[in-house]
Amino acid sequence: MSEAVGTARVKRGMAEMLKGGVIMDVVNVEQAKIAQDAGACAVMALERVPADIRAQGGVARMSDPDMIEKIKAAVTIPVMAKARIGHFVEARILESLGVDYIDESEVLTPADFENHIDKWDFKVPFVCGATNLGEALRRINEGAAMIRSKGEAGTGDVSNAMMHMRKIGAEIRRLSSMREDELYVAAKELQAPYALVKEVAETGKLPVVLFTAGGIATPADAALMMQMGADGVFIGSGIFKSGDPATRAAACVKATTFFEDAKVIADASRGLGEAMVGINVADLPAPHRLAERGW
Amino acid sequence: MKIGVLALQGDFREHLVAAKSAGHAALTVRRPEELAEVDALILPGGESTTIAHLASTFNLMQPIRDRIKSGMPVYGSCAGMILLADRIIDGSDGQETFGGIDMTVRRNAFGRQVDSFESDLDFQGVNLHAVFIRAPWVEEVGATVEVLATVKTAKGSHAVAVRQGRLLATSFHPELTGDLRVHRYFFDQVCTGAIK
Numbered sequence: 151m152s153e154a155v156g157t158a159r160v161k162r163g164m165a166e167m168l169k170g171g172v173i174m175d176v177v178n179v180e181q182a183k184i185a186q187d188a189g190a191c192a193v194m195a196l197e198r199v200p201a202d203i204r205a206q207g208g209v210a211r212m213s214d215p216d217m218i219e220k221i222k223a224a225v226t227i228p229v230m231a232k233a234r235i236g237h238f239v240e241a242r243i244l245e246s247l248g249v250d251y252i253d254e255s256e257v258l259t260p261a262d263f264e265n266h267i268d269k270w271d272f273k274v275p276f277v278c279g280a281t282n283l284g285e286a287l288r289r290i291n292e293g294a295a296m297i298r299s300k301g302e303a304g305t306g307d308v309s310n311a312m313m314h315m316r317k318i319g320a321e322i323r324r325l326s327s328m329r330e331d332e333l334y335v336a337a338k339e340l341q342a343p344y345a346l347v348k349e350v351a352e353t354g355k356l357p358v359v360l361f362t363a364g365g366i367a368t369p370a371d372a373a374l375m376m377q378m379g380a381d382g383v384f385i386g387s388g389i390f391k392s393g394d395p396a397t398r399a400a401a402c403v404k405a406t407t408f409f410e411d412a413k414v415i416a417d418a419s420r421g422l423g424e425a426m427v428g429i430n431v432a433d434l435p436a437p438h439r440l441a442e443r444g445w
Numbered sequence: 446m447k448i449g450v451l452a453l454q455g456d457f458r459e460h461l462v463a464a465k466s467a468g469h470a471a472l473t474v475r476r477p478e479e480l481a482e483v484d485a486l487i488l489p490g491g492e493s494t495t496i497a498h499l500a501s502t503f504n505l506m507q508p509i510r511d512r513i514k515s516g517m518p519v520y521g522s523c524a525g526m527i528l529l530a531d532r533i534i535d536g537s538d539g540q541e542t543f544g545g546i547d548m549t550v551r552r553n554a555f556g557r558q559v560d561s562f563e564s565d566l567d568f569q570g571v572n573l574h575a576v577f578i579r580a581p582w583v584e585e586v587g588a589t590v591e592v593l594a595t596v597k598t599a600k601g602s603h604a605v606a607v608r609q610g611r612l613l614a615t616s617f618h619p620e621l622t623g624d625l626r627v628h629r630y631f632f633d634q635v636c637t638g639a640i641k
Binding site: 154155167170171186188189191225227245250273274 | 452456490492499502523535536537552559560562577621622
């Protein structure tokens with residue numbers, strides 16, 4: 151019997167199982183339990199939620215391994231954790247801890263301003279952020295087994311998530327309509343590997359699961375992104391920076407499943423208490439936009 | 446046949462494609478009235494905790510249990526296997542299942558995602574390539590349960606595909622490989638076969 155671990159199929163297959171679900175950022179065991187009880191399909195362990203990273207500044211890094219171990223012991227759903235862009239040692243640590251997915255995340259302070267992690271070299275799968283198709287395909291070329299549109303983390307403003315989902319979708323649709331002999335130039339323009347560009351042109355979709363992230367704060371935001379073609383939703387600050395996290399978390403899960411049913415979303419939106427205090431992305435000076443990290 | 450696929454969370458689209466490819470009508474099931482429409486049901490891969498949570502929030506738990514009791518054919522892959530088990534080990538606190546198969550299933554039995562694997566196995570005399578993702582295994586079965594496939598690990602030999610009457614469960618994901626033989630076995634033999 152041939153048996154293989156860490157294959158592309160096994161790594162990408164894991165993301166397939168998360169589809170239609172909500173992945174929630176958590177910084178401690180209590181939050182992880184609230185997320186699981188609300189129906190999250192996975193949790194993402196990190197040091198501070200994006201809104202706090204924004205507010206407090208400083209260098210944001212991988213979480214303390216003790217915290218990750220505690221979260222792993224507290225829930226039965228998959229546990230993801232964030233590593234700094236290019237910080238392959240943080241990634242090795244997370245892999246050794248048995249984390250189920252690593253997010254090479256622009257929300258943390260980048261460790262390398264030129265190179266991302268060579269993700270083929272790991273058994274554990276990676277999710278990476280993208281603002282457009284070229285960026286998504288570069289990450290997949292490096293071994294990412296799942297992509298999330300970046301949005302603008304920690305703002306509660308969904309407009310950038312919307313822009314990135316539209317952009318990725320529009321570029322995929324454009325490739326699908328091109329002649330084969332035009333794909334070479336398309337690959338050059340997208341700054342993406344030709345083989346992946348050709349694959350997307352033929353299949354009309356990314357070769358991996360596409361979630362959305364960054365600024366999703368309400369059930370309506372979650373449903374909006376699902377209607378824009380997301381396979382699922384990451385919610386970071388939106389839940390644990392709001393007035394009633396448990397209720398809001400469950401409401402976002404419901405809205406993600408029933409994203410086409412306005413009545414269910416309306417019911418889920420009732421009595422949620424205060425949403426996180428938002429920041430308009432337009433008010434953020436360019437160097438403070440996390441979506442611009444990643445190359 | 447009208448095949449329903451429980452579409453609360455997980456890779457339900459792949460099962461819809463498999464049912465259509467086998468020549469059946471495939472419908473998503475998210476509401477009790479949609480469940481009432483279908484002849485058979487597929488429980489997809491995904492997170493069993495999430496699917497059970499949503500099934501109870503949207504009043505599907507009891508209707509699905511009732512249909513299982515009245516003989517509706519059901520196939521569950523991975524999370525779906527967990528949901529068909531009468532007993533589970535390592536579930537989340539108070540985790541509920543639909544039940545139906547007299548078996549004990551251990552969740553995340555092979556380990557975490559880094560231990561997920563693909564492997565060839567013998568399914569009823571057919572060589573099948575199977576993908577296991579944070580997969581459960583069957584710890585023990587009652588007398589009426591037929592074991593269709595097993596996998597050997599360092600910890601011993603474990604059942605990974607079982608059938609009890611019109612209920613079929615695999616801990617692997619045939620929907621991820623595009624190989625329709627497990628689905629065909631369900632449609633052609635489990636759905637139409639006599640109840641054992």
